[in-house]
Amino acid sequence: MSAILVIAEQRRGELRPQSLELITAAQALRKAGDEVVVAVIAPDPGRFVTPLRLAGVDEIIEVAVGTAEFDPDTFEAAVGALIAERRPSVVLVAHSVDSFGYAAALAATLALGFATDVFAVQQVEGALVATRGGYGQKVSVEVDFPGRSTVLLALRGNVFKPPEAPGAPRITSFTPPAAASRSRARAFIEPPAGDDADMTGAEFILTIGRGIGEEANVAQFRELADAVGATLGCSRPIADAGWLPKSRQVGQSGKTATACKLYIAMGVSGAIQHLAGMKHVNTIVAVNSDANASIFGVATYGIVGDIFEIANELKHEFGGAA
Amino acid sequence: MKIMVAVKQVAALDEDFEIRGDGRDVDPDFLIRDLNEWDDFSLEEAVRIKEAAATPIEVVAVSIGPDEVDESLRKCLAKGADRAVRIWDDAVTGSDPIAIARILAAVARRESPDLLFAGVQSSDQSHAATGIAAAAFLGWPHAAVVNHLSWTAGARTAVFRRELEGGLLQEVEIDAPAALTIQLGINTPRYASLRSIKQAAAKPIEVLSLHDVGLGEADVGEAGSSSRVRRMYVPPKGQAQLIEGDAAAQARRLAAIIREFKGDPA
Numbered sequence: 001m002s003a004i005l006v007i008a009e010q011r012r013g014e015l016r017p018q019s020l021e022l023i024t025a026a027q028a029l030r031k032a033g034d035e036v037v038v039a040v041i042a043p044d045p046g047r048f049v050t051p052l053r054l055a056g057v058d059e060i061i062e063v064a065v066g067t068a069e070f071d072p073d074t075f076e077a078a079v080g081a082l083i084a085e086r087r088p089s090v091v092l093v094a095h096s097v098d099s100f101g102y103a104a105a106l107a108a109t110l111a112l113g114f115a116t117d118v119f120a121v122q123q124v125e126g127a128l129v130a131t132r133g134g135y136g137q138k139v140s141v142e143v144d145f146p147g148r149s150t151v152l153l154a155l156r157g158n159v160f161k162p163p164e165a166p167g168a169p170r171i172t173s174f175t176p177p178a179a180a181s182r183s184r185a186r187a188f189i190e191p192p193a194g195d196d197a198d199m200t201g202a203e204f205i206l207t208i209g210r211g212i213g214e215e216a217n218v219a220q221f222r223e224l225a226d227a228v229g230a231t232l233g234c235s236r237p238i239a240d241a242g243w244l245p246k247s248r249q250v251g252q253s254g255k256t257a258t259a260c261k262l263y264i265a266m267g268v269s270g271a272i273q274h275l276a277g278m279k280h281v282n283t284i285v286a287v288n289s290d291a292n293a294s295i296f297g298v299a300t301y302g303i304v305g306d307i308f309e310i311a312n313e314l315k316h317e318f319g320g321a322a
Numbered sequence: 323m324k325i326m327v328a329v330k331q332v333a334a335l336d337e338d339f340e341i342r343g344d345g346r347d348v349d350p351d352f353l354i355r356d357l358n359e360w361d362d363f364s365l366e367e368a369v370r371i372k373e374a375a376a377t378p379i380e381v382v383a384v385s386i387g388p389d390e391v392d393e394s395l396r397k398c399l400a401k402g403a404d405r406a407v408r409i410w411d412d413a414v415t416g417s418d419p420i421a422i423a424r425i426l427a428a429v430a431r432r433e434s435p436d437l438l439f440a441g442v443q444s445s446d447q448s449h450a451a452t453g454i455a456a457a458a459f460l461g462w463p464h465a466a467v468v469n470h471l472s473w474t475a476g477a478r479t480a481v482f483r484r485e486l487e488g489g490l491l492q493e494v495e496i497d498a499p500a501a502l503t504i505q506l507g508i509n510t511p512r513y514a515s516l517r518s519i520k521q522a523a524a525k526p527i528e529v530l531s532l533h534d535v536g537l538g539e540a541d542v543g544e545a546g547s548s549s550r551v552r553r554m555y556v557p558p559k560g561q562a563q564l565i566e567g568d569a570a571a572q573a574r575r576l577a578a579i580i581r582e583f584k585g586d587p588a
Contacts, residue, residue, distance in 0.1 A: 011486070069492070072454075072464055095450075097486050100442065100466035100503065104451035105458035107548050108420055114548035116449050129552065135335045135348060135446050140557045143549040182463035183496035186481075191489030204583065228580050240507035246489060254489055262583040264576070283583065285576060286562065292337060301579065302562035303572045313573030318580075 001033035005088035007079060008040045008052060009098055011069065012188065015048050018094035018155075020162035025155055027056050028121055029090050029128065037086065039063050039174070041078050055165035062173040069185045072102040077179035079106055085174070088150055090128065095154040107152050113145025116154040132156075137270075137294045157252075158279045197248050199255035202231035204262045207250055209235040209274075211267015211288060211307050215243045221266065224311050227318040233257070235268045250274065257281065266307045270295030323379040323475045325368040326435035327403065328426050328453060329361040331387055331394040332446040346551045357394040360441025362401075364504035366511040367471060368439055369402035375475040380404045384429050386414060386422050392527050399522035400514035406525070407433075411532040413539040418547035419447075423455030425542060428535035430460055437480070438501040442467050450503075457501035465496055469505040473498070 004026045008019035019038075026036045035058040040048045045062035052060050063082070067074045079102075083091060093099040095117045107114035113128070120131035127144055128151050134141040145151045199205065206225045212218065218238075225232040232248060239249040250257050251274040257263065263281045267288060268274060275298050278284060286299035287307050296302045303310060332355070339352035365383060372379040383398035384407045385391050395406035409425055417425075430438055438460075440453025450466070457464030465484060469491070473480035477498065484492045485505050496502075514522070532538060544550055565575045 076458075097467050097484065100450045101454060101464065101484075104419065104423070104449075104455040105464060107451070108423060108455040108458040112548060114418075114420060114451070116451055130549075133448065134554060135333065137448075138335050138556075139341075139348065139554050141551055142553040142555075144552050145549055148548065183465055183494050183500075186493040186495060189483065189491040189493060191491070204580075228577075229584065230580075236506065241510075249489070252487060256488065262580065264580075283579065285579060287576075290337075292335075296562045297557070299562040301565055301576075303565045303576065305569055305572055309569040310573050310576070313570050314576055317573055317577035 001035070003035050003037045003086045003088040004029055005082060005086060005091045006036060006038045007091065007093045008038055008048060009070075009094055009096060010040070010042050010048055011098075013047070015051055016094065016096065017162070018096060018157045019052070020054070021157065021160040022092040022094060022155060023054055023056055023163050024160040025121055026090070026092055029123060031123065034089070035059060037061060037088070038169070039079070039082055041065055041075060043068050049171060053167055053169060054163045055167040056163055057167050057169040059170045059172060062171065063176055064173070065176060065179075067181060067185070070098045070101070071181050071183065071185060072105065073179045073181045073183070075102045076106055076109070078176035080110060081176045082174060083110060083112075083150055091150060091152045093152065093154050095156050099154050103152060103154050110150070111148070113148030113151030114153075115143050117156050118153045119156045119159045121153065121155075137297075138292060191246065193247060195245050195247060197231060197245070199231065199233055199248060199250055200258050202257065203259050204230045205233045205250065205257055205260050206230035206264045206266065207233040207235060207268055208238060208266050209268030210237045211269075212238070215241070217308075218243050220308070220311060224315050227315050230264065235274050236271070250278065265295055265299070266311065268295055269293045270298065323375070323377055324382060324433060324435040325371060325379060325437045325439060326382045326384055326430055326433050327361070327365050327368050327398070328438065328440040328456065329365065329383050329385045329394060329398055330358045330441070330444050331355050331385065331391045332358045332444050334446065341554055341556070345553055345555070347554055355390060355393070357397050358441050358444045360443060360445070360504065360506060362511040363506055363508050364439040364441055365398050365401055365403060366509045367504055368437075370509060371473060371475070372402070377475045379475050382407060382433055382435065384409070384426065384433075386410065386417075386425050395527050396522045396525075397514065399525050400519045401512060406527045407530060408527055409530045409532070409535060411539070411542070413532065414542045416544045416547065416550075417542050418549050419449040419451040420455050420548040421542045421546040423452045424459055424546060425532070425535065425537060426452065426456040427459035428537050429530070430456065432535060436476070436499050437473065438462070438499070440501065440503050442503045442505050453501055453503040460501070463496050463500040464502070465494060465500070466503045467505050468502045469508045471502065471508065
C-alpha cells in the first residue's frame with residue numbers, strides 16, 4: 001500500500017480547476033490498498049478543502065505556508081517534505097505555468113521519475129507508464145521510470161474529467177520546513193484590454209495562424225470574418241508579432257473561448273497550447289495546407305488546401321467579391 | 323558579467339517519416355533540424371541586455387549535441403553570442419531533460435554566469451523542464467515563463483514578469499545568479515546580417531567532453547535520466563471528417579456549416 005499524492009493549485013484565493021482533474025487521473029493509477037492524498041499548499045489551506053471533498057479522495061492535507069501565491073522555493077520545500085514523509089509512489093501535478101517553475105527542480109534534486117505534459121497514465125504489469133506527445137505532438141511517446149520509487153507526473157489539462165460525486169476524506173495538516181524564498185512575487189498585472197473583441201463570449205470564432213504568412217494578409221481575413229459574421233481570433237505567433245492585439249489570442253496563454261460553438265481555424269497548425277483552449281467547442285473546422293497538421297486531430301471537419309483560395313471562395317459564398 | 327544561454331537544436335518531422343527499427347524513436351533520416359524557436363528569444367534577450375549595458379557582458383551560447391549542432395550554434399554567434407560551447411559524448415544519447423540539465427549545470431559551474439537563460443520549452447519534445455532542472459542542480463533561484471525582464475548588469479536582483487494562464491501576468495523579483503526560462507514574444511528576435519553570418523562561420527566553437535565538465539557516463543544517457551522511452555508510435559488519426567473537392571466545393575460545404583450554425587436558410 002502506498003499513496004498517490006495530488007498537489008492542488010490555487011491562485012488569488014481560487015482553486016485551479018486542473019487540480020480536480022488530477023484526482024480522476026489518480027484513480028487510474030490506484031493499486032489495491034493505495035490511498036489518494038490531496039495536498040493544498042496555501043497560507044489558509046482550509047478554505048480550499050470543501051471543493052476537494054470528492055469521491056476518490058481518501059485524505060486532504062492542509063499545508064500552511066507563509067507566501068500567499070506560488071513561489072518555487074516554498075513549493076519545493078513543502079512538496080519535498082511531503083514526499084519524504086509519505087513516500088508516495090506517484091505525485092501528480094498540473095502541467096501548468098506554476099508547475100513549470102518547480103516540478104523539474106524537485107525531480108532533479110530528489111532523483112524522482114519524471115515526465116511532463118502527460119495525457120495518459122496506466123499501470124503495465126505493475127510498472128507505471130505515462131504517455132506524452134513528441135515531435136510537435138505528431139507522435140505519441142510512452143515512457144517508464146525504471147528503478148524510481150517515486151514518479152512525479154505533470155498532467156495535461158482538459159484530458160481527465162473532474163470527479164463530481166462527493167466523498168468524505170480525512171482532513172489532516174502538515175507543517176513544512178521553513179523555506180527561504182529567493183524570489184518575491186510583487187503583483188499581478190491584468191492583461192491589457194486590447195480592442196473591443198470579446199473572445200470569451202463569442203459563439204463563432206474565425207482564427208488565423210502562422211499560415212497567413214505576413215501582416216498585410218490580416219485585412220483579408222478580417223473582411224472574411226466580418227462577411228461570415230465571426231469574431232476574428234488568432235494563434236500566439238500572430239499576437240506576438242503584433243499583427244492582432246493579444247486580446248484576440250485564443251489558447252492557454254490567451255483567452256479561453258468559453259462560449260464558442262463554431263470555430264474555424266485557418267492556417268493554425270495546432271500547438272498544444274492552442275488546442276487546450278478549444279476542446280469544448282461543438283464544431284471545429286480546420287483549414288490547413290499541411291495534411292499532417294496536429295489541428296486535424298481535434299477538428300470535426302478538415303479542409304486540406306490553400307487558406308487564401310478557401311478564404312476567397314468562402315467570402316464569395318457570403319456575397320463578397322471573390 | 324556573463325549570461326549563459328542554453329540552446330537546443332530541435333527536430334521536426336518530414337512529411338513522410340518512419341519509426342526507427344527498435345520502435346523507440348523516429349528514424350533520424352526523417353528529421354529536419356533547426357534552432358528551437360524559444361531559444362531565438364532567449365538569445366535575443368541576452369544580446370539586448372549586453373547591448374544596453376554600460377559594462378561589458380559576455381553572452382555564451384551552450385548546447386548539448388553532436389557535430390551537426392554546430393550549425394545552430396553558428397546561428398547564435400551570427401545573432402550576437404560572443405562564444406559558443408558544445409558538449410558531446412556518445413553516452414549522452416538517450417538522455418532525458420534531467421540528464422541534459424545536469425550537463426548544462428556542469429557547464430554553468432565552469433562559466434559562472436550571472437544569469438542562465440533557457441527556452442520555456444522545446445518545439446519538438448515540449449518538456450518545459452530543462453532550464454528549471456539545471457537551476458536545481460546549481461542550487462540557484464529560478465523562474466519559468468518569463469515574458470518581460472529588467473536586469474542591470476551586476477545588479478543583485480532582477481525583476482521579471484511571468485506569463486500565467488489566460489494572459490494574466492505576475493511581477494516577481496529574484497536574486498541573482500538565477501536561471502530563467504524565456505517565453506516567446508518577450509522581444510522580437512533579429513535576423514542575422516550576411517556579414518555577421520560570415521563572421522560567425524570563422525569563429526571557433528569550443529567542444530567539451532563530459533570529462534571536461536566533471537561528469538561521467540553514469541550521469542547521462544538512460545542511467546542519468548528520470549524517464550526512459552519505451553515506445554514511440556503514430557497515434558490513430560483524429561476524427562476530422564475531411565471535406566474533399568476543389569476550393570470552391572470545399573468553401574461551399576464550409577458555408578453550409580456556417581449557415582446551419584447561424585440557423586440561416588441557404
